[in-house]
Amino acid sequence: MKELIAYILRFGNLNPQQIDFVAEKAKEIVIHKDEYFSEAGKTSRQVGFIVEGITRVCYYNNKGEEITKYFIEENNLVVDLESFDNEIPSTAYVQAITDCRLIVFSKKDWQELLNTIVGWDAIVHKIISKALMLKVERRSPLVSEDATTRYLKFIEIYPTVVNRIPLSYIASYLGITQSSLSRIRKNIR
Structure with missing residues (x-):
């Protein structure tokens, strides 16, 4: 849990009560190698924070070939944001490629954090912006x-x-x- 709190505090401030509330809503899970955190065709229902392990985001192209879009390693959030936010089926898979230990929040608990903690939405926005910038930085030179x-x-x-x-x-x-x-x-x- 300390890794998650340290990560969040890089993007904004929380008081001790807010930190306790975040911890109360969090649940730790293990996803074994090759299992899915979220799957194409299903609606993403949780936000995760990778404490240990590596996941990849992948999809199948029109020839049925598996394409890896990017990797997500320790100390990063993992979520199919479009699916999660808009409650629509995902177009990609998020698969554990090592055994992974994650801290997760259900859609309901994430919404409670947004509704209860003043400034949580700003923190989340900063995290998402940083993740998108990193994704572009990592992909652009490879093209x-x-x-x-x-x-x-x-x-x-x-x-x-x-x-x-x-x-x-x-x-x-x-x-x-x-x-x-x-x-x-x-x-x-």
């Missing part, structure tokens, strides 16, 4: 680069992730085959 440069940038962007996840997911994220990724890794050692 026009060659495969080796994309992999080197990936290592730079996700230094704590690269050796903890399957190569197939990294290859999918980079838009290359797994054999190409293996060749690139071999050549840069």
Whole structure:
């Protein structure tokens, strides 16, 4: 819980009663490797904070190929925001790629935080803005680069992730085959 509170306090201030209220609404869960936090076609019903582990956001393209959009590691919120906020079916999967320990809030409890804590909406807005900026920063340099440069940038962007996840997911994220990724890794050692 201290990780979550420290994270929230980076974006705004809470008094001790508000911190207790947040803690009261939070629930800790474990999602095992390969299980889903949220699934395409279903409405996202919770906001999570990753205490331990890594998730990925992925979808299937029109050829049925699995595409990894991005990874979410420790000390970050995880939610399909559009699905959660608008109560519509998600278009992507959020999958645990390692065993994950999360602190989660149900839709009802999240709404209570918004309705009860003065300034909670401002904190949430700052968190979302930062997450969106980070997502763009992480994706933008990968679009026009060659495969080796994309992999080197990936290592730079996700230094704590690269050796903890399957190569197939990294290859999918980079838009290359797994054999190409293996060749690139071999050549840069």
